[in-house]
Amino acid sequence: MSSADQTLNLQPPPSPARASLGRRLAFLFRRRRDTLQFFADLARDNGDTTTFKGGRADFWFFTHPDAVRDVLVTQDEKFIKGPALRRTKRTLGEGLLTSEGDLHRRQRRLIQPALHPQRVATYADMMTAFARETADSWRANQEIDLHDQMMRLTLRIVAKTLFDSDVGADVETISHAMDISVGMFVRAMTPWGPLLNFLPLPSNFRFKRAWGQLQKTIEGFISERHASGAHKDDLLSRLLEATDTEGDGTGMSDKLLRDEMITLFTAGHETTANALTFTFYLLSQHRDVEDRLHAELGEVLGGRIPSAADVERLTYTRMVLAESMRLYPPAWAIGREPTEPCTIAGHEVPAGAVVLLSQWVTHRDPRWWPEPEKFDPERFSPTNRSTRPRWSYFPFGGGSRLCVGESFAWMEAILIIATLAQRWRMTYLDPQPPKLKPLITLRPATPIRMRLAGV
Numbered sequence: 380m381s382s383a384d385q386t387l388n389l390q391p392p393p394s395p396a397r398a399s400l401g402r403r404l405a406f407l408f409r410r411r412r413d414t415l416q417f418f419a420d421l422a423r424d425n426g427d428t429t430t431f432k433g434g435r436a437d438f439w440f441f442t443h444p445d446a447v448r449d450v451l452v453t454q455d456e457k458f459i460k461g462p463a464l465r466r467t468k469r470t471l472g473e474g475l476l477t478s479e480g481d482l483h484r485r486q487r488r489l490i491q492p493a494l495h496p497q498r499v500a501t502y503a504d505m506m507t508a509f510a511r512e513t514a515d516s517w518r519a520n521q522e523i524d525l526h527d528q529m530m531r532l533t534l535r536i537v538a539k540t541l542f543d544s545d546v547g548a549d550v551e552t553i554s555h556a557m558d559i560s561v562g563m564f565v566r567a568m569t570p571w572g573p574l575l576n577f578l579p580l581p582s583n584f585r586f587k588r589a590w591g592q593l594q595k596t597i598e599g600f601i602s603e604r605h606a607s608g609a610h611k612d613d614l615l616s617r618l619l620e621a622t623d624t625e626g627d628g629t630g631m632s633d634k635l636l637r638d639e640m641i642t643l644f645t646a647g648h649e650t651t652a653n654a655l656t657f658t659f660y661l662l663s664q665h666r667d668v669e670d671r672l673h674a675e676l677g678e679v680l681g682g683r684i685p686s687a688a689d690v691e692r693l694t695y696t697r698m699v700l701a702e703s704m705r706l707y708p709p710a711w712a713i714g715r716e717p718t719e720p721c722t723i724a725g726h727e728v729p730a731g732a733v734v735l736l737s738q739w740v741t742h743r744d745p746r747w748w749p750e751p752e753k754f755d756p757e758r759f760s761p762t763n764r765s766t767r768p769r770w771s772y773f774p775f776g777g778g779s780r781l782c783v784g785e786s787f788a789w790m791e792a793i794l795i796i797a798t799l800a801q802r803w804r805m806t807y808l809d810p811q812p813p814k815l816k817p818l819i820t821l822r823p824a825t826p827i828r829m830r831l832a833g834v
């Protein structure tokens with residue numbers, strides 16, 4: 380990618396059909412061995428648009444912000460989710476992530492108000508209380524696995540938000556179910572995944588047991604709430620009481636409610652935990668940035684616990700988080716399938732193709748991000764933001780499928796960073812940078828070992 384070329388590359392992409400079997404296999408091997416580098420190489424070698432064959436499908440990989448805008452926003456209605464995510468319906472049912480069309484629009488109308496920024500603000504004190512508990516449990520000179528700690532923290536927060544339940548004791552059970560399911564999501568991303576699901580494999584039995592347990596726990600929460608008739612200040616009560624005033628005036632069935640709860644649970648904690656993990660890792664590698672962050676925390680908070688009202692004032696903290704999600708986007712790729720032929724960035728894309736966008740690649744394009752590997756929160760100052768195309772950065776997706784938890788995630792992550800960083804500095808203990816595992820989310824492949832020191 381040339382940094383001088385700011386225009387859309389309209390060269391016709393190489394035809395996927397022309398590649399020999401040998402080339403296709405080599406291609407597949409490279410893709411599985413180092414997926415992130417594979418996509419980065421495609422962009423480096425082919426420019427803004429690459430087509431390739433994967434299984435029986437023709438893939439179209441677009442990296443230009445205009446193409447991102449076309450797919451996510453302007454021509455949104457011509458697309459459904461890609462095949463990998465569609466296969467997760469087996470687990471996620473008809474939750475927001477996987478549903479389509481009228482059902483998706485209706486469910487979105489019912490759920491969105493419960494995650495509106497004003498509603499989200501009411502969760503702030505709970506978020507900081509849990510973050511404080513984590514900070515209190517740490518000791519100077521202790522070694523922690525940061526990713527594990529962040530997963531536990533965000534899991535407790537999302538469970539409290541959804542069911543007003545402190546899953547402290549159940550964390551192990553729920554984490555176990557989630558871990559096993561991630562393995563199944565990975566399988567869902569392969570063309571032969573659905574076949575394997577029907578074989579009597581131990582992994583299938585393990586998954587069935589763990590997922591069944593999770594479903595039972597969630598169904599238990601729902602029936603308890605029906606039985607007690609209590610109104611609680613959580614998403615479960617809000618969704619039980621929500622009716623579709625723009626549609627048929629009714630609410631959602633218990634089965635849909637269960638699917639939505641599991642979807643919010645799944646989508647709502649690992650992404651944020653990954654963002655926090657990479658943010659603290661980056662801070663440990665850039666003490667100058669960390670010092671500036673501490674200076675802001677001192678000025679705005681002066682040692683007190685942050686509240687919802689502080690989130691707007693913590694502008695540098697927000698810039699640090701934004702830059703961390705540029706370099707390590709928790710959702711690193713988005714897949715779609717056009718249901719009718721469409722023109723994206725000047726290319727005729729047939730119905731049934733798989734269209735791929737990648738935050739990992741577009742967020743590192745030197746045309747919009749000079750010295751892309753450099754961690755520099757200044758890129759997100761108001762002046763610098765205005766110099767880039769809007770869709771050169773899309774950690775939360777966009778259009779009708781924009782992350783419904785975006786406000787929740789910003790508030791949660793900023794409050795956690797502010798609470799933990801006021802108390803602790805971390806030193807990264809491994810000589811190498813973290814290895815990455817791009818599954819549904821981009822997570823570290825191994826524990827992130829940190830040594831703690833009091834501030």
Ligand code: HEM
Nearest residue numbers: 475476646647650651709710774775776780782783784788
């Ligand atoms: C840093 C944290 C997060 C990131 C980076 C993130 C990213 C994303 C992205 C990129 C999408 C769009 C996927 C697509 O278009 O195919 C999405 C959708 C979604 N996210 Fe998030 N997310 C985060 C946190 C959350 C939280 C905290 C919740 C819930 C409380 C949540 C719930 C959802 C749901 C339900 C959808 C599906 C929305 C729909 O299709 O209508 N996410 N997220």
